[in-house]
Amino acid sequence: MGKTWSIALAIGLLGTGVLAGVPAGASPGGVRWGPCPADAAAPGLECSTIKVPLDHRAPEGQQIDVAISRLASKNPEKRRGILLTNPGGPSPGLKFPAELAAAKLPQSVLDSYDLIGFDPRGFGHSTPVTCDLTPEQQAVGNVPPYARNAADVAKRAEQSKAIAQQCATSKTSWLLPHISTADTARDMDRIRAALGEEKTSFAGYSWGTYLGAVYTTLFPQRGDRIILDSNVHPTGWDYANDRLYAQGFDDRFPDFAKFAAAQDGTYHLGSTPEKITAKYFELAGRLDRKPEQDVDGATFRMLTYGFLFSNAGMPLVAKIWQAIDTGQPLPPIGSGEGTVSNVDNMISGRYYTICADSRWPRSVATYQATVALDRLRHPMFGAAGANVQPCAFWQSPAAPPVRVGDQGPSNVLMLQNERDPATPLAGAKRLRQAFGDRARMVTVDAGGHGVYPYVGNHCADTAATAFLTTGQRPERDLACAAEPR
Structure with missing residues (x-):
């Protein structure tokens, strides 16, 4: 599949197993830890499985597996509990504790907690699901393709209908009513109990912020210190959230325009941000008319985003733009087929989860109207975020919604870049409002997805570390100035 697959995989990810090994040391709750599976192996990381109810309304009924991991504190005198983690996606998170440590999570945090990871139900080593997606279907991950017109929306609707039908007839379709964010939040509380802890702290990123918000809503007294980084709005990943991608692109693109203009001597795309913006529309329009090197206008917009x-x-x-602009071969984009163990499971699991979490519009005409509106309001990317997802044709009822609100302890710290393309500030502000006095929010004058410890902003890092290690939050919402890396 060559270059086409590499591009498709890069776009699609922009996101059956029993754990092997002889059990080793046990946690206070009786969990037996052993080696991790090969795709999650990392220095110091231990893994295990626990059983959770398929249907939490029938706790004594059928059980399924949830795979968990632990990066244990090596300082017993300073250890205060567990920090359950989630990387977003939704996607597997078994290796995430080791990835956080590698990203330079402060030693004081590593001393204070056992970092706990897990594959959410339906993903990885936790009773995985499938929709039997083809490589072409896997290529459309979190964001649908940019639609130039109503015909493009109708075409995407047919593709989405086929995916929904595949999910409904797959060998794992029996799991459809039981894969949701609320189900995963209830699994988190089972993990806490299995580890013998009265409470759990939590660090969730991107979609993981919604998971954390749902957990602390369902179990307000079980949460200790809750960190939510790069925040989804309070109703989760629904159609309104998809449409926010357009605002995220608008917020973030000026950072790239400044970068490319400053590097005009290298890339020759334009000497001012305004010229870079014009070049975006020029290249997108050109590729809409005639694709080049397996890149059409929709793919170009998605790669940029x-x-x-x-x-x-x-x-x-900048190199992709330069290659397209000058007719040169594209630079390497994806790392190739086989580097991700199961793309089908990752994308299928996302559909199972987000389509169960809320009701999506079912009329193709509705999507055609909103695409046309968002193409005008946000011409750079609006016609992608407003396009159709398989959730429009989902054949399993949505789970009862969880309303995130202000009832519960004041133990939530939100972290947010001002110019996040994936989870824009506009959505974070809505979640902050929903939490009321339960939360404080730290915003950072920075672009990109992920704050702590990824941006390296001393102001935000200090606030997050102090909260995790001492419980102290800022007295009020905090704005952190930009800092050079």
């Missing part, structure tokens, strides 16, 4: 999740992606975006 996805690789601006971090500043490290800006040079690659």
Whole structure:
């Protein structure tokens, strides 16, 4: 599949197993820890499985597996409990504690907690699901393709209907009524209990912020210190959230325009941010008319969007633009087939989860109207976020919604970049409002997806570390100025 697959995989990810090994040391709750599976192995990381109810309304009924991991504190005198973690996605999180440590999570936090990871139900080693997705279907991950017109929406609707039908007839379709954020939050409380802890702290990122919000809503007295980083709005990943991607792109793109203009001697895309913006529309329009090197206008827009999740992606975006602009071969984009163990499971699990969490519009005409509106309001990317997802044709009823509100202890700290393309500040502000006095929010004058410890902003890092290690939050919402890396 070559270059086409590499591009598809890069876009699609912009997101059956029993754990092997002889049991080793036990946790206070009786969990037996042993080696991790190969795809989650990391220095110091231990793994296990626990059983949780398939249906939490029938706790004594059928059980399924949830795979968990532990990066244990090596300082018993300073250890105060567990910090359950989630990387977002939704996606597997078994290796995430080791990834946080590698990202330079402060030693004081590593001393204070056993970092606990887990694959959410339906993912990885936790009773995985499938929709039997083809490589082409896997290529459309979190965000649907940019729709130039109503016909593009109708085409995407047919593709989405096929995916929904595949999910409904797959060998794991029996799990459809039981894969939701609320189900996963209830699993988290089972993990806490299995580890013998009265309370759990939590650090969730991206979709993991919604998971954390649901957990602390369902179990307000079980949460200790709750960190939510790069926040989804309070109703989770629904159609309104998809439409926010357009605002996120608008917020983030000026950072790239400044970068590319400053590097005009290298990339020759324009000497001012205004010229870079014009070049975006020029290249997108050109590729809409005639795709080049397996890149059409929708793919070009998606690559630009996805690789601006971090500043490290800006040079690659500029190189892609330069190659298209000059007719040169594209730079390496994806790391190739086989580097992700199961893309089908990751994308299928996301559909199982988000389509169960809320009701999506079912009329194709509704999507055609909102795409046309958002293309005008947000011409850079609005016609992607407003396009159709398989949830429009989902054949399993949505789970009862969990209303995030202000009832419960004041133990939530939200962290948010001002120019996050994936979870824009606009959505974070809505979650902050929903939490009321339960939360404080730290905003950072920075772009990209992920704050702690990824941006390296001393102001935000200090606030988050102090909260996790001492319980002290800022007295009021805090705005952190930009800091050079």
